[in-house]
Amino acid sequence: MSSCAIVWFRQDLRLGDNPALVDALNRGFAVVPVYIHAPGEEGKWPPGGATKFWLHQSLKSLDKDLHDHKSKLILRTAGSSLDELRKLIKETGATAVFWNRRYEPAAIERDTTIKESLTKADIEVHSYNASLLFEPWTIKNKSEKPFRVFTPYWRHCLSIAEPPHPVSKPEQIKAPAKFPHTIKLDELELEPKIKWAEGIREAWTPGEAGAHKQLEKLLENVLANYGEGRNRPDQVGVSRISPHLHFGEVSPRQIWHRVKHEVGTKRGAKAKEGAQIYLKEIVWREFAYHLLYHFPHTEHVPLDEKFRHFPFKRDARALKRWQKGLTGYPLVDAGMRELWHTGWMHNRVRMVVGSFLVKDLLLPWQAGAKWFWDTLVDADLASNTMGWQWVAGCGADAAPYYRVFNPTLQGKKFDPEGDYVRRWVPELAGLEGDKIHTPWLLSDEELEQAGIVLGKSYPTPIVDHSVARLRALDALKSIKEDTILK
């Protein structure tokens, strides 16, 4: 009888390119696949509503895939993953634990403790890289420091060896003589009690198979025109792979090599360009992990210290209007409602709503990050932190202080026919073309024809953007002067 090992699944909910699983099998272990739900161990960032919903579907899918390999997923819920692993070791007689690494500050701390404790107890522990092309500690600039600017980071990544090829999906997964007890998926209470998530359910197919379908769609329909298409929320121009990547249903290595291979078979310069831009986005994700690893405090405070005294406002009512998509700026509102309805928002629109929250409303970026954390199915601590600090201008390679997005201009540029707004803000749907981006500029007659009563059926703008812009520039100047005084 061979000994058995626990393969602890975390943010790697897949069988393909799963080095922990494959190596456990290669070493001859029978495998007990385990998922432990321990939200209390995620520091200040326990999974939000949308994340939990996705997780439920993804675990279900993983369990099914394991069943197809004559195995199954053992589910547990715990206050302490270490205690639960110890219990599982006792129950199964396992002599080893395998997992793929995570990189968030709280997860690193937890995993380090677990590794030490288990090793001391004579349990073999093996951990692997499965969710990054480049682990953060392996990338340094010429002065041996972490990069703080993206372009040099990107060039550096291109100059070193290609990321390794993915490992293949095991054909068989050796089962233990007896599986330990598992609780039912419903007992994790991940799905909402009231049915608010049906829009998410309709919009996505969580799980490894769904992830790969999405990747094929990217290659077939999106990549060739990615350079321009990625800016168009009214079109199918982006990958929509972020939530799959976040949960590890597909790995960046799989994406990297699949995209490279696809490009190799194509001639068009545009297709090559599109692929390169897409891969750059994948490396932005890597950069986010790089930053969070080297500057872990940035999950709460700005990387740029002078922003710690930025005169942010506290305005619960304005925050609520932003969250609900009732700011009176159609593109902002469309984005916030797309988010609420589908658990996702187009990246171009994320920048616009982010800029609006921080610069037009002068609300702290942390409030935006928190809302995104709860509502996004792709909520990822590294990407979320970097994205919000970028838009606020307080992070690495940040937007210059004078860059304040104009929500109507962005609307006219990137949603020129107004189709995106029409879809998510139905009370404006009666307006034709790009007029939909500026309802407050329309005549009474035009509004009446479209069945709109400004201030009733759709709000008047919460702030005047041109005034708010100047206010933001003033606020930004004030912290600049602060640093001179110091």
Place this chain on the structure above:
DNA sequence: TTTTGAGTTGTTCGA
């Protein structure tokens, strides 16, 4: 070693 040039995603103003 020091200097220089460039750097994800923009907007406004004035010529």
Place this chain on the structure above:
DNA sequence: GTCGAACAACTCAAA
């Protein structure tokens, strides 16, 4: 209508 300049300060890499 179009176009270039201006809007900081700092990091990084190349010269």
